[in-house]
Amino acid sequence: MEAFREIFWNIAFGSLVLYTLGAAALGIFIYAIYRRFRLWAVGKPDKRWDNPGKRIWDFIVVGIVDGLFHRRFFREPYPGIIHFLIFAGAGVLLVGTALDVIDHYVFHFISGNVYLGLSFVLDMGGVMMLVGVVMAVIRRYIQKPERLNTVLDNAVVLTLIFVVVITGFFIEGFRMLIATPEGLSQPEFYSHPEWARWSFVGYFIASFFAGLPESARLAWYIGLWWFHAALALGAIFYVCLSFDKLTHIIVSPVNVFFKSSRPKGALTPINIEEAETFGVSKxxxxxxxxxxxxxxxxxxxxxxxxxxxxxxxxxxxxxxxxxxxxxxxxxxxxxxxxxxxxxxxxxxxxxxxxxxxxxxxxxxxxxxxxxxxxxxxxxxxxxxxxxxxxxxxxxxxxxLPETGEAVLRCIETRGHSCRGTTLTRTDWTSGLDIKLMSDDSNVELLYYVGCAAALEDRSMKVAVAMGKVLKAAGVKFAILGPEETCCGEPARRLGNEYLFQMQAMKNIELFRNYNIKRIVTTCPHCFNT
CATH class of the missing domain: 1.10.1060 (Fumarate Reductase Iron-sulfur Protein; Chain B, domain 2)
Known part of the structure; x- marks a missing residue:
């Protein structure tokens, strides 16, 4: 005889009640998402549907690397392990539940070695979740790192997860002690302990209660089954109605899908001419x-x-x-x-x-x-x-702060952000024999030096090094020298988008005049302009 188990054994109206409440939970979940969607839709338009093919591919890559393999999480081992254990354990139990549904309603395949192997894997999934929850409690309530903002919802979520998994294990143990589906004359724990041991946690729990009378075992089994079902569905209701932290399971992947496709460091521009207001005040x-x-x-x-x-x-x-x-x-x-x-x-x-x-x-x-x-x-x-x-x-x-105001004024009046400097944009070239675009514009690329590298003593070493590298590589290049003006990016990051766009237009016009096609810069601000 092959190993197997019967779902809903001796649970009167179990499937009817469970699926009815499950449908209600699904309805509440859909309503919660819809209400939140309406709240998000209050915001201004944002074109995040660009290049859908690349966006889908990036989402798949991020989902595998950062989702399944937890690359970003494991940058910090302890919290990374916590999240992985809870995530992976929940994933295992979810897949196991789905397989149970298929086995029960579509075609039967969970028996024999498949059943035994699945029993072991599902118990491992539950153990992973319990270990993850215990580690999370230690971190949040004993270690108490400064960055964690602990609120009541954290305790509620961790308690719900812990109790749902624990009661699941107890149900498993009492099922072994009382369930006698067709084909078994005695419960699994007594008739086929070699099966029961594959569900090692349930078997361990069952061993403590094996001496109870049959009526007590049956009462515990039925009572725990209904409590577990009510608690699991209640947890879903709670998460949906409060839209608590666990909803990140749904919302965060959506957020990842719509992540910015702009280059790192690039900011969203403002249409100065059409904007009714500038920036965000509400x-x-x-x-x-x-x-x-x-x-x-x-x-x-x-x-x-x-x-x-x-x-x-x-x-x-x-x-x-x-x-x-x-x-x-x-x-x-x-x-x-x-x-x-x-x-x-x-x-x-x-x-x-x-x-x-x-x-x-x-x-x-x-x-x-x-x-x-x-x-x-x-x-x-x-x-x-x-x-x-x-x-x-x-x-x-x-x-804006006084220091920020001084920087903006310097960009407006002197064309650079280095207030107080007495240097010129060509002082760093002394002894390097570097061409100016005004003298010879027939070059392969423009080296756009930037304010700091040209006008600050410490940063000038960067410009000198870059000039030497380009010359050593035999690259035919030139600089703008006195014609170079600030890229405007510091003004943009300070919030003065108007000044940034004015500076950008000046530079674009200058580039066009010299028919510049390729630009290299060592300044991150210039790069992100």
Whole structure:
């Protein structure tokens, strides 16, 4: 006789109740996603459907490398292992449940060695989840790293996962002690212990209760089965109705699919001529993708640990910025869903996005280095949000720090961002015999030096080294010299998109005049212009 088990053994109306409540849970889930979709749709348009073929391929690659193999998670071993154990364990149990449904309703194939092997794998999946939950509890409630923002929902989620898995194991153990499906005269634990041992956790639990009377074993089995079912479905209801952290299972992959396809460091431009307002001053001024980011964020704090501003005591935490924006979005959700846009009547009790929800000091502390985005496992885009709020401060409210104002003034009046310098753009070329485009424009490429490399003592070494490398390689190149002006990217990151575009147009015109086709630069700001 081959090993097997019977689903819903001795559970009256089990399948009817379970699938009815399951359908209800599915309905609630669809409604929760729909309501959230409406909230995201309040945001401004954002063209994220570009190049669908490449986007799908990138999603598949990221899904395999960062999803299945956890590349980004394992950059930090302990939390990476936690997430992998819970993720992989849940995946195993989900696949096992799907196979059970196919076996029960489509065609029977789970028997014999297949059944025994699947029993072992499913128990391993459950153990992985339990170990992951225990490690998560130790990290969150004993180690307590500064970056973790522990709230009640974290305890609820971890408790639900732990209890659902534990009760599943207890049901497995009592099934071995009481279930006698057709073909078995005695329960599996007594008649075929060689089968039962493959479900090693259930077998271990069963061994403690083997001496109970049959009526007690049956009562425990039925009671635990209904409790487990109710708890699992209740967990789904809770997750859907509260849209809690576990919804990142759905939202984060969507966010990854719509991640930016722009080059790293590139910022979103503003159409100065057509824009009615500049930057973001209200939560609904963000794009739908930026609002989606807020729900995709898992509040893991990796960005905070990598932020140089936070690490040097500045009042900026990328994690807190995203979470504060999310809280504000939820506080405004009812009004936004009813009116689609903010109305004058709801302004009295609404917090100001800039100044109350997000402090100005937080915005000006950001160096826009992208360390937060590089480490984020779900590709949340922090920088665009911060720059958009800066744009509103600078272009709409004329507010910026004194140091930032001095840099902008220097770019406007002197064509570079290095205020106070007495150097010229050609001083670094002394003794190198480097051509100027004005003297000979018949060259292979333009070396666009940038402000820092030309005008700061320490950075001039970079320009000198690059010039020597190009000459040693036999590259025919030239520089603009006195004609070179700032790329404008520092102004853009400070929020002055207008000044950036003015500088960009000057440079484009200059490049056209010299018929420049190829440009090389050592400055990251120039590169990202």
């Amino acid at each position: 939560i609904e001024d963000f794009t739908w993708k930026q609002l989606l980011d807020l729900d995709a964020c898992t509040d893991c704090g990796r960005c905070q640990d990598r932020c140089p501003a936070y690490l040097t005591g500045k009042p900026l935490s990328p994690r807190k910025v995203i979470q504060d924006l999310k809280t504000h979005l939820l506080d405004r959700s009812s009004a936004l869903l009813v009116a689609k846009v903010a109305t004058p009547t709801d302004g009295g009790g609404v917090k100001s996005l800039i100044g109350e929800v997000i402090l100005e000091d937080e915005l000006w502390s950001c160096t826009t280095c992208r360390a937060c985005q590089e480490i984020c496992p779900v590709f949340v885009e922090h920088i665009d949000k911060i720059v958009d709020m800066r744009r509103n401060l600078v272009l709409e409210q004329a507010k």
